[in-house]
Amino acid sequence: MADKDTVTACLILIGNEILSGRTQDKNLNFLATGLNEIGIQMREARVIPDIREKIVATVNECRAEFDYVFTTGGIGPTHDDITSECIAEAFGVKMYRDQEIVDLLNSYMKNRGNSEMNEARMRMATFPEGAVLIKNEVSAAPGYMIENVFVMAGVPRIMQGMFQEAKAHLEGGKTVQARGLAVDLPEGTIAEPLALVQARFKEVDIGSYPQMREVGFRVSVVARGTDPDRLDQVISELMQILRDIGGNPEEEDLNTAQSTSHVDD
Amino acid sequence: MADKDTVTACLILIGNEILSGRTQDKNLNFLATGLNEIGIQMREARVIPDIREKIVATVNECRAEFDYVFTTGGIGPTHDDITSECIAEAFGVKMYRDQEIVDLLNSYMKNRGNSEMNEARMRMATFPEGAVLIKNEVSAAPGYMIENVFVMAGVPRIMQGMFQEAKAHLEGGKTVQARGLAVDLPEGTIAEPLALVQARFKEVDIGSYPQMREVGFRVSVVARGTDPDRLDQVISELMQILRDIGGNPEEEDLNTAQSTSHVDD
16 A cells, blocks of 8 residues: 555445445444544445345455455344455455453453453354454453454444544544535536636545525535645635625534535525 | 335435534434334435535435435525526436516515525526425425425525425335333343344334443343334333343333444443
């Protein structure tokens, strides 16, 4: 991965509960932001059910296409936690039981008083051969990496801890930065000037995000790219053009602004 | 689609803004729930960027695999709204301009006073040949269906209106229902009994969802399937078994409970 400017990632969210509507996913947004901070661009995310063939095929397709793949979910002790078997199958390797993790889980269970090690929990000490374990400070049972695939828990707090540990193994490229503005004109009115600026700054990705309001219009325009000077140029040109066509644009702080997606008028 | 018990769907969320972490998606959860209510099971969701080849390939892959495909995002007037061109390419058809929609947008713009029809907005009146338009009561510019693919806006409020209109074209199978319980035992402790019950009720999908709490354990167990009597049986057997191993299970109202996903202990 060394010396690449653009490093890509795909996230695979494994779990029936997101597809059934029961659970609102929180991991995609966290990882999209966290990866970008270290120079890795999330280029795709997939939500798939706990079905063996589907998991194996998706992991194999994605690990060939992207620099890194992250999975969340399905590494607990219950019958519906089948991610590790699927990862082993995807890589064509066997599973092994890690005695150090057996001991770790044993002492973790003892400390909690009302739990004991059993066959179900042994599954959390069983990994595809070749896995490099990733510490779990929250609930002991580790995640792991195998080649370019990072296997993490689905519970957000546990996943977030694992991601912190995983960072030591990740090598990013240039960080994508963003500059934004908001303007009180409808999207259809600003579309043509936006397209003209986009055509001149091909290495910048200009996005237009309308917001539904009861009264009046508001569109957020976001310029993203790896060269901050070019981003500043794009935003300052756009500010001028939008003023010229009668708008009242304001620079927007992208750390606080969140809008809904595409499509207006 | 007639007389099928199991009808499947895939959702394709099109938009860089979700992958960059800027926007928290709200459409997946809404559609997962809304589709299930009419007997359609969301079996996969993909979040992909505004890249032509990616959109075309994903649409073609998914429309072959699932009964229905829904896309959200990318049908507005700006340069980053490229979904319709991609749909036309995926189906190998040309685009046409729909005069009725041109007139509709014209009068919509006139009523809003400060907008006028222009080339950018004309794009929202331009569709792949063979598209059956889906009314947009919120902001006029329609979505559409073409064969088994439904193309909708990304802004949640507009998408939700389009989905109501789209329902007339959708034929579901049996509705998946759910029953749940919550228990004060760790997941590793209940894993074996869960697996035994799952093995006996193969047509029921039993999921186990631990919740992180500062003090004590809590696991939600959800049984999903199309036969409500079997679901009741599963839950009552599980209640008994969990009581027998020292737990204090309670039936859970799935309309109000939301948990994070998989993995514990």
